[in-house]
Amino acid sequence: MHDPSRRGAMTKAHLIEKVTEKATTLSRRDAEKVVNCIFDSIRDALKKGEKTEIRGFGSFRLRIRRTKDGRNPKTGETVAVPEKRMPFFKAGKEIKELLNSD
Template identity: 35%
Template sequence: MNKSEFVAELAKKWLWDKKQAEMALDGVTDIIKDTLAKGNDITLVGFGTFTVAEKAERQGRNPKTGEAITIPAAKVPKFKPGKALKDALNG
């Protein structure tokens, strides 16, 4: 499902027009991005937890040339699904 399909489903579920649904989705994603950028976690009980993990600098290889390269340290988002979400997926 892509963003426009998600917006259409959201609009249908809440009887909104697509513009309202898109604004709601954009608002939620902005809050998630801003909160993670500050280094804070987000826990949605029953759904899951968004966190930020630190990846250390490491060595890699350019697959085209085989040349050794340094991959810089980075912060990456992580998501751990909650029990209710796992249960919904597994019947």
């Protein structure tokens, strides 16, 4: 089923295709290895609690959501919501300026 909210979304396959177009000396297979390596490196750093900063683009880091009390919506009963490690992306200055320029 077509999801209209995803129209124009850059998928991993699209990204690999863009790398292949820009780096004409790379095969599609090699471009896929490069993209996978970048994603794997960011994911591995996050798993270790490390920040990944890509100058001119932005940074990926973890945010820790502390333990809190929540409510079961069906019963209204208070339940403990455990601490969670959440990935967070902060856009760099150049990206923010690009998106807000006329």
